[in-house]
Amino acid sequence: MLSADTQPTTTPLGDAARLIDGGDMDCGSGLLLLITRAMRRLQAGELLAIRSAEGSVVTDLPVWAELVGHEVADHLAESETGPWWFTVRKDGAELAKPDAGTVFSIGDRTPVGHRLWAYTNFDCNLACLYCCAESSPKAAPRRLDPEVVGPLFAEFRAQGGKELLLTGGEPFMHPQLGELVDAAAGLERTILTNAMIFHRGRRRELLESIDRDVVMQVSLDSATPEIHDKMRGAGSWARALDGIGLAHSLGFRVKIAATRMDEDPEGVRELHERLDVEGIAQEDRVIRPVAAEGFADGGIHVSIDSLEPEPVITADGAWWHPVAVTNPHLRIADAPLDLEEIFGVVRDTLQVQDAASASGREVFRCA
Template identity: 40%
Template sequence: MKINTKVEVDAGTRTFASGLLPDLIAALRRSRKGDLIAVVGSDPGIGPALEAWCRFTRNSLVDTTVEGGRTRWVVRHGEAPENGGDDRPVGSRLWLYTNFDCNLSCDYCCVRSSPKAPRRALGIERVRRIATEAAELCVSEIFVTGGEPFMLPDIDEIIAACAAAAPTTVLTNGMLFAGRGLATLRSLPRERVTFQISLDSPTPERHDDHRGKGTWARAWKGIEQARAEGFRVRLAATVSTEAEAEEFEGFLDAHHISAENRVIRRIALRGSAAQGIALARADLVPEVTITAEGVFWHPVGAEDEDLLVSRDIFPLAESFAAVRRAFDREFEHQRALARIFNCA
């Protein structure tokens, strides 16, 4: 999907050595923090220089595509919002995408889940091995997500295996807690499992606009159902603006939802989203994420090639080491740039 940008710079055959830099500076002056700028050129050598320029100027290179012999680089003006997990050790949290099919088609889903999406299930056998090895690696939290995990007939076994290894949070839309889903819910250990249920606004309109008519009411019913069964429930809102975030904070305050049981995040310009915050790998503190396709840098881009670390999941220790090595290389590059620009 082509990312829409505020400014387009046609570099032609120019590079940083032959006149591109003034156009980039002019593009920054015509844009605001958070806006996206596209640079289109026929010389692929622009890429490494553009990445270095972004690091020096505290902007971010967020996307690269090639079409018809020309490359299109997308730069975000300014850095991403602060990441709250900067002090969390790499490998302390482990994310599992159990599947990618979903009962909803949310218009901003970062991994393009929907009822039509292929399941791409991780599978109980791999999950059991992952859980066993994660316990040996002293993982402190496991997050089970999708897709909609409760679409899976063996989700009870998957969650139980994860919870035996570490405290486990299940991300869900909360709409399948009936029949088999309710039986699954009741079978899970309350002291080891938390549910994170999506609710995007204080009233149905905005939530339903993103997720489908009637979904707010069904999500709220799921929240109440999980609480009634004795589970800790965390409410998670995905919002477009700071105003929406503040509005939802007020709603949570009114319902006496504690700070540790609320998550408010901005829409990421990944997957199905047509707008949102553009995020590059350099913007994200890594959180080891495993899907049926391999190991990824972060759950926000768990099907995107730029966040793929390795196709090999096992041994899990090597997957964790691969992410740490990539993280070290990222910071070594930043340190090298700093040394290059040391003026005294």
């Protein structure tokens, strides 16, 4: 299966400017992202060839073409059970593009273009059982280069971006974290950390040098060590609390993010009581479920239908959401450097979803 569009010489339906091989993906699991990106790279009148082994695409693709205004020029089936081939001719009209400095939003969504996530690196001092990024001490670092992403952060600001969240892995294991933070000056910056390794030495110096308008978001899953240490490793709860106290003492605003496998009301209540003791404001707390991604054995299934988009860049490309960076079906781009394409694919995808919803039609189903 091809994970991106290619330029073939010919297909069973004749020549086309680009080819998408979606394998058995339906559009809820990523085919829509591949098609949308490929269409943005075509000129009006050019043909996109699409191959799919997923039966729902036979119904969904013509609906998508109608909603967007493209034309299904031809199609064929290799057998009664597929795979199926389509060629779609790009219409001359473009979906609406925002002016520079504006953002795109529908309803209560975080406006596309307002927030950007960045995986600074993928190595980590922990190997949490549910880590969506498959980070661990053995993971390849795959670090963002400040010289590469510095101009991208500047472009994000120039386009009206407001908020940058630096996550990992453990960001404090990146030897150039300070440069990444400085490159994002002028944005609302948050570092997601387990707060365990910045107590001394070079990392303590780095922590003390960081601007105090940078927020530290610390992972703390439970009010007592049992649950947290079971998921993250023995002793991690106590060290996280020490890190929270240190960050507070240095004048940082500290937020807490808890990831829980269950919705035990008593455990949640106890966690809130603990955070009261630690001086964490109510608005600085988030309790989130486990996503069935990465190392997780269970959790909530995610797709573009169930995840509000929060575009994220890594050293390897760009994805729909930070919990899905190990999922090739939710990849937006092969490189993290083209913000116009990254945000454009998201906007175009949302417009198709909303047009389908407004028309009362089911399009791009996700099982």
